[in-house]
Amino acid sequence: MEISVLPTTGHIDRSSLVQRVVIILDILRSTTCIVTALANGCRGVIPALNCDEALLIARGLENGSYLLAGENRGQKIKDFHLGNSPHFYRQDQLRKKYIIMATTNGTRAIVRSAGARKVLIGSFLNAGMVCQYAARLNNKITIACAGTQGKFSLEDAVAAGMLIDCLKNYYPGSRLTDLALAAKTLYHHHKKNLLIPLLVSQNGRSLKEQRLLNDIHFAQQLNIYPIVPVYEGGVIKQADLHRP
Amino acid sequence: MEISVLPTTGHIDRSSLVQRVVIILDILRSTTCIVTALANGCRGVIPALNCDEALLIARGLENGSYLLAGENRGQKIKDFHLGNSPHFYRQDQLRKKYIIMATTNGTRAIVRSAGARKVLIGSFLNAGMVCQYAARLNNKITIACAGTQGKFSLEDAVAAGMLIDCLKNYYPGSRLTDLALAAKTLYHHHKKNLLIPLLVSQNGRSLKEQRLLNDIHFAQQLNIYPIVPVYEGGVIKQADLHRP
Numbered sequence: 001m002e003i004s005v006l007p008t009t010g011h012i013d014r015s016s017l018v019q020r021v022v023i024i025l026d027i028l029r030s031t032t033c034i035v036t037a038l039a040n041g042c043r044g045v046i047p048a049l050n051c052d053e054a055l056l057i058a059r060g061l062e063n064g065s066y067l068l069a070g071e072n073r074g075q076k077i078k079d080f081h082l083g084n085s086p087h088f089y090r091q092d093q094l095r096k097k098y099i100i101m102a103t104t105n106g107t108r109a110i111v112r113s114a115g116a117r118k119v120l121i122g123s124f125l126n127a128g129m130v131c132q133y134a135a136r137l138n139n140k141i142t143i144a145c146a147g148t149q150g151k152f153s154l155e156d157a158v159a160a161g162m163l164i165d166c167l168k169n170y171y172p173g174s175r176l177t178d179l180a181l182a183a184k185t186l187y188h189h190h191k192k193n194l195l196i197p198l199l200v201s202q203n204g205r206s207l208k209e210q211r212l213l214n215d216i217h218f219a220q221q222l223n224i225y226p227i228v229p230v231y232e233g234g235v236i237k238q239a240d241l242h243r244p
Numbered sequence: 245m246e247i248s249v250l251p252t253t254g255h256i257d258r259s260s261l262v263q264r265v266v267i268i269l270d271i272l273r274s275t276t277c278i279v280t281a282l283a284n285g286c287r288g289v290i291p292a293l294n295c296d297e298a299l300l301i302a303r304g305l306e307n308g309s310y311l312l313a314g315e316n317r318g319q320k321i322k323d324f325h326l327g328n329s330p331h332f333y334r335q336d337q338l339r340k341k342y343i344i345m346a347t348t349n350g351t352r353a354i355v356r357s358a359g360a361r362k363v364l365i366g367s368f369l370n371a372g373m374v375c376q377y378a379a380r381l382n383n384k385i386t387i388a389c390a391g392t393q394g395k396f397s398l399e400d401a402v403a404a405g406m407l408i409d410c411l412k413n414y415y416p417g418s419r420l421t422d423l424a425l426a427a428k429t430l431y432h433h434h435k436k437n438l439l440i441p442l443l444v445s446q447n448g449r450s451l452k453e454q455r456l457l458n459d460i461h462f463a464q465q466l467n468i469y470p471i472v473p474v475y476e477g478g479v480i481k482q483a484d485l486h487r488p
Binding site: 007040148151152153154157177178179181182185186188190191197201202 | 251390395396397398401421422423425426429430432433434441444445446
């Protein structure tokens with residue numbers, strides 16, 4: 001078993017993902033939001049590259065069947081229904097609806113990963129279940145951190161380290177790339193208090209300035225949603241955990 | 245004071261380096277070799293992007309005044325005088341000569357950094373002196389890890405963490421980017437035995453396979469050469485440490 005880690009969306013290269021399982025992480029905040037939405041009854045999340053593409057996708061869907069969501073450089077998009085704060089995704093209004101989501105880093109990372117054997121959406125909220133599912137697929141694994149506008153994000157790297165730590169229970173002799181080794185060390189350093197790397201990270205400090213500390217506290221909860229979102233045929237849906 | 249870290253040569257973007265001090269790291273092995281060469285009496289190192297450029301540069305120099313050095317994908321270049329192993333750079337034959345050096349990662353990182361306020365060459369061998377010199381310049385600092393063929397290298401990140409740890413003695417309130425925070429954590433984790441990250445890294449494993457363990461042991465020595473190589477006007481020379 002080989003496990004590699006990519007530091008940013010820009011490093012995701014479809015050609016190198018063939019026959020690999022990819023786990024996308026954008027802890028603050030889009031993969032945290034996607035997991036929350038699906039755990040709260042949303043029918044599926046359709047990731048878009050940007051807000052124009054989200055509007056184009058919406059045209060193909062029945063009115064009332066979807067909500068538009070996302071952010072542009074951290075801010076809610078004008079006239080969209082939902083922003084990029086996880087609290088939007090625990091509301092009754094999204095039950096049985098599609099969410100079309102455009103974000104600066106996370107949804108782009110997902111779209112760029114199409115072509116992999118499986119694309120899974122990870123977060124602290126569903127880490128254990130994603131690892132269990134990924135391990136069962138028995139392929140090489142790439143953990144793709146979305147990062148922030150082309151730069152490494154500490155919170156994504158620490159989450160990657162947690163996944164690696166968990167995956168090594170299934171495959172004790174895994175080969176790790178240098179960034180995978182580094183992520184594992186970062187996780188071990190921070191595992192007693194996962195809040196700290198989230199608070200000191202660039203994204204964390206920016207959310208704090210915007211008085212969105214609740215988003216950080218929400219994002220660092222471990223395994224509260226035992227689901228595995230899978231991106232397939234353009235839509236992210238919950239995997240059926242009872243099927244092999 | 246702001247300190248940032250770039251993970252690979254590809255991330256070095258001249259436009260964002262204006263008015264910044266850049267410290268280049270390619271621990272295994274080119275910056276380790278450059279520091280060793282200058283500490284052993286070499287007149288100057290001229291970095292080249294590749295072996296063709298090295299040959300072109302050589303045409304402009306007097307016969308007998310230079311040696312050609314470097315590697316292509318880890319291997320010594322045919323007909324060049326020196327490879328990329330530090331032991332080449334402790335020989336009497338390089339005294340008072342220029343070395344024209346082409347490597348896959350390190351010399352490219354140096355050439356790409358031209359345009360910064362100062363470009364310094366770092367390694368474990370001269371870490372303390374480079375930090376002291378960089379701190380005196382009182383500019384924002386970018387530590388540019390060369391990485392390995394576009395990928396993050398553990399040994400460069402740990403060395404970056406050591407420099408950050410040292411720089412914080414001069415500027416206790418420094419602002420660190422996420423990768424700088426991560427590098428500092430990696431250094432703290434490994435500082436009791438710096439050999440370990442070098443041995444488990446991809447480059448370290450590859451050198452071990454080539455029976456070049458001596459190169460790894462050599463590269464992890466701390467502060468054996470109290471010099472500061474500076475890249476200026478196309479040539480790397482020792483900074484005059486007595487001038488302000």
